[in-house]
Amino acid sequence: MAKKNTILICNGAACISSGEERIKEKLINKLSEKNLTEEVDIIETGCMGPCQFGPLMIVYPEGSFYIKLNEDKIARIVEEHLLKGRPVKEFTWATPESRRIGEEKKQLPFFEKQFKIVLSNCGRIDPDSIEEYIGTGGYEALGKVINEMTPEQVIDEIYKSGLRGRGGAGFPTGLKWKFAREASGNEKYVICNGDEGDPGAFMDRSICEGDPHAVIEGMEIAGYAIGANQGYIYIRAEYPLAVKRLQNSIQQAKKYGLLGKNIFGSSFNFDIEIRMGAGAFVCGEETALIASVEGKRGMPRPRPPFPANHGLWDKPTIINNVETLANIRHIIIKGSNWFNSIGTEKSKGTKVFALSGKVNNTGLVEVPMGITIKELIFNIGGGIPNNKKFKAVQIGGPSGGCIPENSIDVPVDYESLTNLGVIMGSGGLIVLDEDNCMVNMAKFFLDFTVDESCGQCIPCRAGLRQMYNILNRITRGKGELEDIDRLEKLSNIIKKTSLCGLGQTAPNPILTTLKTFRDEYIEHIVEKKCRAHVCRFEDAEVKDKDEKILKVS
Amino acid sequence: MVNIKIPDNPQYQALTLTLKTLKRKRGPTIEALHRAQEIFGYIPEEAMYLISKELGVPVSTIYGIVTFYHFFRTESIAKYLVNICQGTACHVKGADKILRIVSDELGIKVGETTPDNLFTLSTARCFGCCGLAPVMIVNEDIYGNLTEEKAVEVLREYKKKEENN
Structure with missing residues (x-):
């Protein structure tokens, strides 16, 4: 029998920390108190999006989107909405407009301009249930490529879709696969890069937590396309929930014959292992990541040779970002033309x-x-x-x-x-x-990259440190105008001469702020003034970063 | 090789057992270190020697890996590890103020442990909870949308809990 109401509760990391567990418990207790347990389905989903307003839940069929829940609100919602069928409008997230028409989530400005492909299942299904994933068309794409397509056709389809790497650099995914397919050797690898080291980024985390099977399916299709039988998911140790859900999904997929040996009864074998990172930003760089998967220090090496030819254990390897892989199944099912129609001329999807x-x-x-x-x-x-x-x-x-x-x-x-x-x-x-100081922001990022530099090449190791020291002087009122030229000069040298992407891009935060917020730098130097009142100038003594270490000869 | 005596207690026995299975994997060193940190809360020198012996990797290499990655600790930690996120989103929302007040409240600096061995203060680069910035994590529990007052309140709750025990 169909249940009267279905409740989706957001079980993303942010909502969990806002007290989702307590809310769910209260809901279950309250429902049983009112004898409604049999009439209401409760599904815990991945991240719904608006983390600021957690804990969140949506009650269907009305689609009432309840935000900032607490135990009192739950009690009211059970009594009013679930028992008497009257949504508690004052607890929903609504604009005056949408409150009038109904509480449909779609009408909120937050959702209106969004277009969900990768996140289509996030916040809609229980990430711990393979049945729910299959119910949304999951593993259909894998079945299609294995039964109906040659690896070359798969690569061609991905290439034509215009999908580019979502890790940041934007290299065409189809091309990457093609190189690995054409590389000689029988032993090849697929690596999923889930080392989301940028502070301020939580996309990959939310995808792994909210729709883990989509990542696994994407990896399997990649494996089929390039001719690999083994995949590794490299994920941050700081994301224990994502690790747990991925592990669970791998087990489930194996049980269903959708991962492991003879997938879909074919001769295609593919296995996936999870490797945890250990907190090194540089490991987002692909050669460093490979070293880390091999269990070593995550030091980048010069390219070429590229991983497509010499990657993990020196074998042809592709490394795709979580979000890139989560796009794959949709492209296979809906076709490259569909994907190609979304986005701009050169950036699709x-x-x-x-x-x-x-x-x-x-x-x-x-x-x-x-x-x-x-x-x-x-x-x-x-x-x-x-x-x-x-x-x-x-x-x-x-x-x-x-x-x-x-x-x-x-x-x-x-x-x-x-x-x-x-x-x-x-x-x-x-x-x-306006309360944020741009010079302070530049210093913040340099502090980060100095700490994260692997120390292998001199421009990055020593150059960034000098830049940090200059910025530190400026933010303490000890700067001089020549410092701006020094920063620009150092930036250009570091960009040109560093070994890997970390060093080559580390000066970007300084160069972009120098370009548009130069007056703030000058203000700090000449007037000893910080318009955002972030920098403090009273400190007379300015220490260089890790002065102690620098003085050891 | 330096003659280091590896203690014979349940923790080391558990690690030895794990290492026997890990050995069969390719490139297991980092995973072995994760397991060791789970068991001890940090990575003691003796554990590095044990891993070295069992996996056949020079202990210098192990030490190199431990010190390369931020996640691994070589010092023991107190009952509660207080981690203040210093990621970008937290930074723009005043994470430095949170760190200052927590440091004052506990009377210790980053990396230090309180004399009663209750709190260790640490910072982290980003927990991926940026929507709730600024964020503090005590062991596994995340506290978001912090203010200075709220941070102190959270710590005092922990202290109270301990006093009642």
Whole structure:
């Protein structure tokens, strides 16, 4: 018998920390108290998106979207909505408009401009249930490639779709697969890069937690395409819930014959192992990641040779980001033409962003490529809290840069962002308002990259440290005007001469802020003034970073 | 090789057992270190020697890996590990103020442990809970949307809990 109501409770990391467990317990108790247990289905889902308003739940068939839940609210909702069928409107997230028409989630500005492909299951199904995943068409794409397509056809389809790597650099995925397919050797590997090391990014975490089977299915299709039988998921140790859900999904898929030997009764074998990272930002770089999967220090090496020819254990290897892999099954089922029709000329499909910082609606969003940064922040994000003035948005983490107010009409696509001197990155968007100091932000990122430099090549190891020291002097009122030239000169040298992506992009936060917020740097140096009141100048003694270590000869 | 005596207690026995299975995997060193940290809460020198012996990897290599990755600790920690996120989103929302007040409240600096062995103070780069910035994690429990007052309140709750025990 169909149940009267279905309740989806968000079980994403943010909602868990806002007390989801307690809410669920209260709900279950209250339902049994009112003899409603048999009439209501409760499903715990992955991240629904608007993390700021957790704990969240949606009650169907009405679609009432309840936010900021507490135990008292649950009691009211059970009595009013579930027992008497009257949604408690004051507890739902609604604009005056949507409150009038009904509580449909779609009508909220937060969701209106979103377009969900990768996140289509996040917040809709129970991530711990393979049956629910299959119910949404899961593993259909895998069946289709194994039974109806040759590996070459799969690669061709992905290439034609225009899918580009979502880890940040935007390399065409189909091309990457083609190189690995053509590389000689029987032993090949697929690695899923879940080492989401950028502070301010939680897209991959949410996908692994909310729809883990989609990542597994994507890896299997990649394995079939390039001729690999073994995959590794490299994931941060800081994400224990994601690890748990992936492990559970691997077990389930094996039980169903959808992973392991003779998948779908064919001769295709594919196995997946999880490898945990241990907190090193540089391991997002593919050669460093490979070293780490091999159990070594995560040191990058020069490329070429590229991993497509010499990767894991020196065998041909492809490394795809979590979000890239989660796109695969949709492209296989709906076709490259469909995917190709979404987005801009050179950037196809959607991109998942993690919105945080000084913005009203923080959380996880997925938008079609080509949407403007302005729409992302002001429509979906709901603008800046406390009537503060927008200053800039930081994109691409420590390798990215800041987009100032006069450029926020830029469309989200790889080329437009690169033209601004920033990068798409993996999808962290951190909004800054007038209370944030741009020189301090630049220093913050350098502090990060200095710590994360693997120390192998001199420009990165020594150059970044010198830049940090200069910025540290400026933010303490000890800077001189020549310092700006020094910063620019060092930045250019480091960009050109560093071994890997970490060093080559580390100066970006400084270069982009120097370009658009140069007056703030000058203000710090000449007037000893920080307009955001972040930097303190009273400190007379300015210590260089790790002075102690530097003095050891 | 330095002659290090590996203690014979349930913790080391458990690690030895794990290492016997891990040995069959390719490139198991990092995983072995994760298991060791789960068992001890940090990675003692003796555990590095044990891993070295069982996996046949030089102890210098093991030490190199332990010190390369931020996640591994070589010092023991107190009952509660207080981690203040210093990621970008937390930074722009005043994580430094949270760190300062927590440090004052506990009377220790980052990396230190309180004399009663209750709290160790640490910082982290990002927990991926940026929607709730600023964030603090005590062992496994996440506290989001913190203010200075709320952070102190959380710590005092832990202290109270201990006093009642």
